[in-house]
Amino acid sequence: MTAPDNDVPQLSHPLEIPKLKCGAMADSSPYVASPEHQKSVKYPGELLPDWKERALAKMKELAEKNRAFQVYLDACVKCGACTDKCHYFIGTGDPKNMPVARQDLLRSVYRRYFTLAGKYFPKLVGARDLTEEVLDEWYSYYHQCSQCRRCSVFCPFGIDTAEISMAAREIMNVVGKGQKYCNEIIGKVHKVGNNLGLQEKALRATLEDLEEDIEEDTGVSVRIPVDEKGADILLVTPSADFFAEPHIEGLIGYAKVFHEAGVNWTISSYASEAANFGLFIGSYENMREVSLRIRKAAKDLGVKRIIFGECGHAWRVAYSFLNTLAGPWDFLDQNYPIPQHICEFTWDEMQKGTLKLDKTRNDHIRLTFHDSCNVARGSGMGDDEGGQFEIPRNILKAVCNHFYDMPRDTIMESTLCCGGGGGLLTDDLMDLRTKGASPRMTALKQVTEENGVTHMAAMCAICKTQFAKVMPKFGYEMDSVLSVHQLVSNAIVLAGQGDDEEDAHKVAIDAA
Amino acid sequence: MLGVTYAILFYIATLILVFGVAAKIRTYIRVPAPLKIPTTPAPKTRTGVFWRMFREVVFFESLYKSNKWIWLFGWTFHMSMWLVLMRHLRYFSQPVWGWVEVVQPYGTYAAFGMVVGLGGLWARRFFVERIRYISTPSDHLILALLVGIVLSGAMMRFVVHTDIVAVKVYMLGLMRLQIGFLPSEPVLLAHLFLVAMLMIVFPFSKLLHAPGLFFSPSRNQIDNSREKRHLAPWAAELER
Numbered sequence: 001m002t003a004p005d006n007d008v009p010q011l012s013h014p015l016e017i018p019k020l021k022c023g024a025m026a027d028s029s030p031y032v033a034s035p036e037h038q039k040s041v042k043y044p045g046e047l048l049p050d051w052k053e054r055a056l057a058k059m060k061e062l063a064e065k066n067r068a069f070q071v072y073l074d075a076c077v078k079c080g081a082c083t084d085k086c087h088y089f090i091g092t093g094d095p096k097n098m099p100v101a102r103q104d105l106l107r108s109v110y111r112r113y114f115t116l117a118g119k120y121f122p123k124l125v126g127a128r129d130l131t132e133e134v135l136d137e138w139y140s141y142y143h144q145c146s147q148c149r150r151c152s153v154f155c156p157f158g159i160d161t162a163e164i165s166m167a168a169r170e171i172m173n174v175v176g177k178g179q180k181y182c183n184e185i186i187g188k189v190h191k192v193g194n195n196l197g198l199q200e201k202a203l204r205a206t207l208e209d210l211e212e213d214i215e216e217d218t219g220v221s222v223r224i225p226v227d228e229k230g231a232d233i234l235l236v237t238p239s240a241d242f243f244a245e246p247h248i249e250g251l252i253g254y255a256k257v258f259h260e261a262g263v264n265w266t267i268s269s270y271a272s273e274a275a276n277f278g279l280f281i282g283s284y285e286n287m288r289e290v291s292l293r294i295r296k297a298a299k300d301l302g303v304k305r306i307i308f309g310e311c312g313h314a315w316r317v318a319y320s321f322l323n324t325l326a327g328p329w330d331f332l333d334q335n336y337p338i339p340q341h342i343c344e345f346t347w348d349e350m351q352k353g354t355l356k357l358d359k360t361r362n363d364h365i366r367l368t369f370h371d372s373c374n375v376a377r378g379s380g381m382g383d384d385e386g387g388q389f390e391i392p393r394n395i396l397k398a399v400c401n402h403f404y405d406m407p408r409d410t411i412m413e414s415t416l417c418c419g420g421g422g423g424l425l426t427d428d429l430m431d432l433r434t435k436g437a438s439p440r441m442t443a444l445k446q447v448t449e450e451n452g453v454t455h456m457a458a459m460c461a462i463c464k465t466q467f468a469k470v471m472p473k474f475g476y477e478m479d480s481v482l483s484v485h486q487l488v489s490n491a492i493v494l495a496g497q498g499d500d501e502e503d504a505h506k507v508a509i510d511a512a
Numbered sequence: 513m514l515g516v517t518y519a520i521l522f523y524i525a526t527l528i529l530v531f532g533v534a535a536k537i538r539t540y541i542r543v544p545a546p547l548k549i550p551t552t553p554a555p556k557t558r559t560g561v562f563w564r565m566f567r568e569v570v571f572f573e574s575l576y577k578s579n580k581w582i583w584l585f586g587w588t589f590h591m592s593m594w595l596v597l598m599r600h601l602r603y604f605s606q607p608v609w610g611w612v613e614v615v616q617p618y619g620t621y622a623a624f625g626m627v628v629g630l631g632g633l634w635a636r637r638f639f640v641e642r643i644r645y646i647s648t649p650s651d652h653l654i655l656a657l658l659v660g661i662v663l664s665g666a667m668m669r670f671v672v673h674t675d676i677v678a679v680k681v682y683m684l685g686l687m688r689l690q691i692g693f694l695p696s697e698p699v700l701l702a703h704l705f706l707v708a709m710l711m712i713v714f715p716f717s718k719l720l721h722a723p724g725l726f727f728s729p730s731r732n733q734i735d736n737s738r739e740k741r742h743l744a745p746w747a748a749e750l751e752r
Contacts, residue, residue: 064543066546076718079582083646098645124653156572388552
């Protein structure tokens, strides 16, 4: 364990309310998209001379096209219920990271130009003109929101800061001030099909290597098919699953589950990405374009089902929006949920008893589970309300003997964001990411102290990458974060593998 | 003369309140929600959503989860306000409905509930650093307006009684577009003036939270996106 850095916030408990530090994060600002990146997502290359008029026109348009935006701008009473709910506020103390204050950065401008009170009594209602300083402030603080929706759980009107922050980013994009990280990535998906810009050839080579690794480790040939026409299931998974740790261990887990379940499945090289950063920039059009790739892939390959791998915001887009954006899915098998989550599939198989599991292979792990924000508050799983909490926990408890939840007010619908979601998973925001992760890390420390927890499972590519990066700053090894299906992978005893128990056990330890 | 002035004031205030709020509600209905965004876990049926909204409107469920002090003051204020409003129906109906008679004693003392609730909420705007930071002058002004209404009202009920029968006759007259005599008692006039002000600012202020709550997509949507396709009219255009 490494010693914690000095600039890492030390909280006495996960939800400790900080003293206000005005302007503490005013300088935090991610790289602005280059003209080339802007054009790849169909936005102007740079800040336009008439940006102000365009921004206001866009604001008006959004208020006419999105009920949430309109209602949320009107309904806030400044009661303060949300003020201590944002992990970035807890971690930074910057009052503009309080959800209501973040909304007000935009609401103040809306009031000035679109409400009677703001037009005639701006000072009275806190309305202000749209200036370049305001735009810069938007750029800074709307990129300090991971759109995790924790505030919306606690707002008496359900006001969702994510909606305001998405709208703000859309407005900034329209006037030519987009964020490099998101726009570059979306551009790659439009062009190549995944966030990494990984071409078909490279994808095939990577997955073939992975197949060899699995065979070497288990002695069983487990396939990871690409572009196989006539397969029953199309797996859409975040491209991080193809190369990053611990994501890749999760992909191995899915492959083993499919193998044991005896289903025909395939990955598509055309839609080789579950992530949809169109959500983060609030762009219906970009989000739709990315989603339509999945529809095309499903049609071209002739699959009957679509299953999504472990990815938080991707699951929100899949579960809540895919039917809207790229439906109707009348050409798929209606006997299964469309789309289905890999956890739903795995849990079904576990209940059917098709998977042979050896829990003791995870005995060296004392585990907790991080509910990813977009899964917890923006989607569901299974048939029951709250299935997104139960199903992954059921799976983990089925494959691991030592499972302990973190404090109740930091999990499930109250879960704390990892600190890197919503398009903030970029190195130029490292300080923000570390501070934003501190509430979650403090909750983790509590179960480490009380229950000796050594590892935390997550089912989101962003969470996994973020934790692998920030956990060392909080005294954990970077491999303390695990994929949910990595634990499944450890515990699965593949058909024909049973005789080789000792080898398998070794694999489990290596993987962990 | 006084009767005429206040009659004009109330007719204007009523028109602004009714048409202002109606216009806002029309906007909320007209503007589509392009995506399914219920804050989950969310009910999967219409009945479930009804009960979710019911708990929000009647018990302030989310606020309770969030902050017990704000909930205590906010809920006390709002519930007391409903009792007081119901009690006030006796000045606008003849004969007075039975259930209004039942509410009468509760509605009388609910004034103190309103004072406690408003006082607590207002104190938080001064003493809690975070809430002081987010408060604008208008937030204080609305509280002042409400406190003024409650105190002037309570004063007439408990301290300097007004000729309430005359007031009722005046109000019943206004409802039939007949302008009668209004007693010129300062506390009464202040009370009525402040109420008219509240009615006028309603459609232009954060008081829109009242209708807004019912149109909040994160609360009123059914979590059935996989089963039923949701499509906004403008989004359907993109598919042509």
